[in-house]
Amino acid sequence: MATPAPTSPPKSVSPKPVSPKAVSPKSAGPSSPPEQSAGLDVTVHGDVTTTLHPELEAETYTESAYSDSEVGSYTTSLSSSVMHYRFENGRRYHSQSMTDTSYFLPNDEAENDRLDLNHHVLCLIQHGKLHAAPLDEPQKILDVGTGTGIWAIEMADLYPTAHVVGNDLSPIQPRWVPPNLTFEVDDVEKEWTHKPNSFDFVYVRYMVGSIKDWPRLLKQSFETVKPGGYVELLEPDSTLRCDDGSLPEDSALAQWGKLFTGGARGIGAPFDDTPNFSGYLRDAGFVDIKREIFKLPNSPWAKDPHMKEVGGYQMAAFIEGLEALSLFLFTTVHGMSVPEIDILLAQVRKDMKNKAIHTYFNLYRYVARKPEST
Template identity: 40%
Template structure:
């Protein structure tokens, strides 16, 4: 069922988000991409080159398909944030309010910069016929689906999410539905491409997800997942064991496990795709610098947006996991996150986050 929302999303976004297109333009014109784990270690900028005021950011910026009815729009409010109301038993712990929507849009630009201006890495183009249908699993604000639909007007794009937070005015070849990806997929048609981004913590049964994706693809179709994994790493040992960032990674992993989710699921995607029957499976692991510590200006820009994406919305990423998964109080979480933010903005700590891009093909027979 096509999504119709009651109001447009806010347009008065953080000014930094309005300049995020610069990242896209840079990546597109230069053809550069984020550093990968196959390349040499990232080189840090000399501490003498740090500006006096080096805070990258301020505090936090502020199976049947369901119809859009009052119950789904009546979002749950916890600790000042709103969360989906699709089904209370679903263990999805990220908010869906305007701050989170802005973060998701920013994160989209960060991925475009990471991939050198591309929306995906899968070799989709076929000489014999255009793509028929594409599924964006966990579409969020729908920004990836909108960009893909604009770039492929001949293709029908379907975006699925728990929350109806997508805009009203869409390309004519794009549709959004509210649904739970962990339910049985009941589509009466097949896809040529299944795409999922940042689904870590969203899926409890990954083998089932990949099997349902395989079964829902046409022969020769592709699947691609783009995801972060924990813990953060450093090439030079400046991310110390027991530091606030390291503790945060461990606690996020523990809390996710308590919800029946995994914070390290991306490490298994490649083998799980193979186990589901996919062929031509490939994996690229990129590095997201934790802040602007790299010497290379391009990687420094990556670090800026990564810091905005993670440190800038640390409370939204952590609060439900820590309060419901670990039993912490709101005040305990905020005190701890203040220490984590400080470390995430410290350019003497040369941390980076592993970003896995894994894709594979259903056999063409």
């Protein structure tokens, strides 16, 4: 099994103390004088490394409290790279310093609200469950591309003895979270730096359109999961479907569907790779691969009360997210202007609210296990 090379260590969201630089016990014995290393004094006593910060002396101030502008200046410098957000067409996007990928969705308040609403839809369609894998007292859980961190926060509450880690390109997660939860800024398309065989559960949700190399992501998941641990994916294929002919070919909604899937293909992260995940999971080494397909209605058109409720929330999330889902893909891939997009979206919203139109997406849930011995 390959050991991930620490090429791009995740950036911690909250400021952390500087890591002490340990020296090898060989380089200094118990009687050795303190060693000067990068401004730190490091003493090794047996196998205990003590790091001293000789520069830590209190300065004398005339004022008793730090001013807001002083506090602000630290936030500004901390946020310099990962929070160098891009602003395009009135929306905020992740920092380009984090990645060369072109993640197509914004990371602003409106998008975060949509993600939280989407979380509600996904919990509802799974009858309130946060996961399907048969977890038994998990100790470490990884949420890949955590978004607002809402799933990770609920998992940390559900499994208080587990440590949950959520990573993402953008540090948009709340600061005050359960003590057993950590958020990291990371690009999951790069080499993972987590220890091999260290997580009981790796969870991936709504990352289609973000990930260009799914086989690699699933291989890295396999390496990171402990023997006997699980990976789970919940991903739509994002092809607008209709079984009863109620979506006219020439409707704005049908046209939007084609532009949307074409746009994802255009940035090299196609939505329609989702049905192929069984093969990728098998190739990565997973066994007991279970695949379920849910029909996710885009409005409350279903007779069944549960599916009607799911469809109602999905419609709200879809309408709220329509601009975000379209802007980047339609301008960059299809060369459309913002006014052109606005006109199309106004018609699409009407179609989405039309009770006579019955569309849905296929939502795939995969659960797979890493064998005890590999």
